Amino acid sequence: MADVKVDTPRVLSKRVDGPDGIFRFVAHSGGTIVVAVMSLVGVFLLVQGLTAIQAAGPEFATTQSWDPNSGNFGIAAVLAGTFFIAVTAIAVALPLSLGTALYISEYAPPKLKAALISIVDLMAAIPSVVYGLWGFFFLSPNILSVSQWISTYFGWIPIFSVEGFDATDPLATPTVFAASTFIAGIVVALMVAPITSSIMREVFTQAPLGEREGALALGATRWGMISSVVLPFGRGGIIGGTMLGLGRSLGETIAVFIIISPVFVIQPRILEKGANSISALIALRYNEASVFEISALMAAGLTLFLITLVINFLASMIIARSRSGSASD
């Protein structure tokens, strides 16, 4: 036998060199550029917005009118309007998307399932200006009678009451119902329902097969199985998807801008003409705005951005947690 070489421990080094070093550097700088751009947007918004907020003082949160050049401006009306539209949208979109998600994941025959998934995903990609067109030219004229009907029979609920409409007057025109929060809300609901629904569907289809079959084997009906297995498992998905939809509907601009007729008061009667939102305000006022007015608009945009940010982070946290399966215990 020849002499045995003693196996010395190999020298391990994490040093990267040559092309890998370059790759590493390029990848890192890519990430840094993106962060720089994104931070620039954030910082710029913040600095600009804070200038305007400082000039306006604490009244920025409570003033309803928007007249930055005279120093009298605030986001109370537009922020409230944004929320009215978004909440109306979610109230319509939640049952629609929940029903669609459950139908696709639980009821639909396999062939229809694939087609429906494609259709719903496609609808999420339809431009918002198309929804705006549809809402303005098709939905508005057709839904006036429904608004009138709701207001006539449910007018005793404060949000459904309409000023200047007398249900007993047969000659009352339904024009007071046009361009309302309600119509904008329905259009926005159609825009966010596909997104919400596909998130819910993804979570529902991940409900454990064993538990489903267990429920069915114990004699549960299909709805019994859904309500005892799928819905508890998908609770995180439902909440998260809805919040993500809420975030999207808060920032929706052009469809809302086409439909509403802007008012600068807090107007909680959703069926009545006149609504507003922060993004519609920006689209309405950016043109011919002075530098200070742009700062004021930036402040409004900053508020919107921060709200959406919080909602989105909460939503993704809830969705991520539900996907890990902890929600099913």
Place this chain on the structure above:
Amino acid sequence: MTDVLERPAAIAQPEPSVKSMRTWTTPVTPAPQAEARRNTATIRTVDVIRLLGCGAAAIGLTSWLFFFALPLRGELGFILTSYLVFLVLFTILTAFDEDRPTVRDRVMAVVMHSLAFLLVLALASVVIYTVGRGIEPLQNLNFFTEDMSLAGPLDPLTAGGVLHAIAGTLIQISIALAISIPLGLLTAIFLTEFPSPYARFVRTVVEAMTALPSIVAGLFIYATVIVFLGFERSGFAASLAITVMMLPIIIRSADVVLRLVPGNLKEAARALGASTWRTVWTVTLPTARSGLTTSIILGTARGIGETSPVLLTAGATTFLNLNPFSGPMTSLPLTTFTFIKSPEETMIARGFGTAAVLMVIVLLLFALARAIGGRGPGQLSRRQQRSRERQSRDDDYRSRARELGVATDGRGARPRVRRLKALPSLPGRSTPPSLPAAPIELSATDASASQEDTP
């Protein structure tokens, strides 16, 4: 429906009569009964009859309510009321001969079906209405070949078109993609391949930016590029606004796709001695190619359809402008928006036509994304599968040739026909290697060359 409650009685078999527990007599089996075949259909006739009956009753009752009993009006109101009446009737009718869980199941099934139907109906109505009203201007060829510089609001549809908007959209989205594809993919690779606290920070920032409302992205570019830097409104400014909006979307979805690439593929590459860069370029990116393409295309569809950033930065115009760096340059959604603000019928028709063009582009992009993507990472199309098979057969052939000590022409790039001819006689790995006689130059062995090949 899986309903144990409705099991036919024929299945319940009589107790076998066992006389004593101790004696091992075979129990007297009852005469085999003809077992009634169970109906496994998921829809029962009675359910269908119930649905149809309730539907008819609901429409009848609602017509009576609407036309005789109550002062109600409106088609949508009619549909809504008859649906509610239908639900109530259906519940009552089902409750006549079913128990409570079954009633709940049936009613919820009806509700789910109708909600899904309602959403699809509403979405279909959006598409059909827009295309339906937009079809008139689309029938004139000039809609695609002219701009609006010479056509006034009172001109008929045979004058003017949206060439300027189509060109503007294409230019703007191309510039936006030229920036966001390399930057977005690079960042996504950075996020997945170099996990570190810094990467987590970058991911958080990117996720935060997906919350940026598109109008605020437009406002940012408007305030910086146009107001502060003093540039005029241009296609380039619009592209920048679209990029700011699109970049986080692309990074996020590309990040998700890249994370789905199986770790063992990457580990295999590293185990073979490949560097990080080699692994990314030859394993990670090709594996995730379809998913990455999909995420880019879907981001493009979002970017093309955005109106609000373009509204602030591009400036509406009526003439064709092919230079993105000077002068206003409109785009399809912005043109739609300006058209429908006009009170003229023809302008509104043009607006619908423009929206239809925009929607067709988005549909095409979406169909493209479906055709390319839709497969998870590592799942190959049939063509890719065949090319992989061919490649590995080729590798097999070469290594066999090496084992036998015959020379191949170095790179293994022999004509395809000859290779295919050689293949059928190449059996699996388990059998002893036997090279076919067909490829002639293989038998012409050059011993010295083969010595170099074999390790």
